[in-house]
Amino acid sequence: MYETDGQRLLKMRAQLVKLDAAMVSGVLTVEGADNTGRVTYRTYAEMRQARRDLVQRITALAIAIGEGDGIRRARQVVMTGRSGW
Template structure:
């Protein structure tokens, strides 16, 4: 798989899930996935910045492992009717 534990996508995803759970509940302390301690954030904005950084690291690692870049796409469906 990956060379080090820091580069393990599953570990990063577990960190993201724990951070999302903490953000949803309003708690500013997040326990580490490996039970090694906890991280205390000052405010919700700091948690959002940490989440953006974590998502960026996950996307970069997945792009590196797969060899292709992930693209964001939007699909819009329009349904129209004419007449009465």
């Protein structure tokens, strides 16, 4: 069966939800988005890297099919202020 880009995007988002739930609970094994397999990570850092890669793939696919401009994140926050002195 042919899978459309919209279906792929939904499946990837479901996978992200399952990965987030596993990271919160501390479990290093995650079921696949369509319950076809499992992924076991060695460390929490490896899970974070997998999540980062998955978010990048989701963002790229969403932009490619015209579903938003993607997620913008700031890597640095600069605050300026003026003291009364």
